[in-house]
Amino acid sequence: MPASPSLAEDLAGRVYADAPVYSVSREKIREFARAVKAQAPAHHDVDAARALGHADLVAPPTFAIVVAQAADAQLIQDPTAGIDFSRVVHADQRFTHHRPIVAGDELSATVHVDAVRSLGAGAMITTREEIADAAGEPVATAVSSLLVRGGEEE
Amino acid sequence: MNLAELEKGQSIGTREIPVTRADLVRYAGASGDLNPIHWNERFARAVGLPGVIAHGMFTMGAAVQLVVDWAGDPGAILDYQTRFTKPVPVPDAEGAGSPETGGSVVTVSGKIAALDAEASTVRVDLAVTAPDEAGKDQKVLVKAQAVVRL
DSSP states (O other): OOSSTTSOTTOTTOEEOOOOOEEOOHHHHHHHHHHTTOOOGGGTOHHHHHHTTOSSOBOOTTTHHHHHHHHHHHHHTOTTTOOOGGGEEEEEEEEEESSOOBTTOEEEEEEEEEEEEEETTEEEEEEEEEEEOTTSOEEEEEEEEEEEOOSSOO | OOGGGOOTTOEEEEEEEEEOHHHHHHHHHHHOOOOGGGTOHHHHHHTTOSSOBOOHHHHHHHHTHHHHHHHTOGGGEEEEEEEEOSOOBOOOOSTTOOTTSSOEEEEEEEEEEEEETTTTEEEEEEEEEEEOTTSOEEEEEEEEEEEEEO
């Protein structure tokens, strides 16, 4: 039985690997840092970042969500997946950093649908985005649980 | 910072983070999450919310700054997770006030929950609260945990 009437029965296990490369710029790191009220000098000042041993400005710990959600668009916009994004609630989030994201990184994210399970009239979808650099080395893993609310019970 | 000088249960401090409508617009632009529930009152109410609410990822991203500033290096945060349990309603400014005023305040406090001498890491658990639409403090993030390399 599908987890929710509209979701594809074979959603769990799908992999989306065609997201465009994400180029991390200094200005995007600064903008994102301001937006989460991150004042550490390593987000804003290249010399401060280098003094800590980083190659360039360091992204805040949750910056990977920008790369992950850009890649998730493939899943959300896939008509065969059947996800109604207007019914999606972000239930939990985890980031594991294999190394810090820094300005100049060229990142590729692959989206894995790890699990889909029924939850009342809705479903909980667990996605995992594996983010790697231009050399193919792992940079970060983002795991999200998305609650797709059921349609009838409200 | 020396792991030997730290102990389980020790506080790393408390911080109050103001969040206004202007902050949510900045986060929407910076993150690319343009969902109107985070900036349009009419839309937010139409989908059953008490009004405009903060992005869960804004709260998660702002809350960890307590840990980043304690650690001294944003690159020291090896792992960070949370559950989003309650929304953070962000009221508009009163009267003709600037959207940079009004809003709400998220309160974050952190304590050391585990130490791993071999890996040279500590786990900091965060308690993150904000008032609901009735003004009652709610835990808005639960199981908010950051693993920090020392």
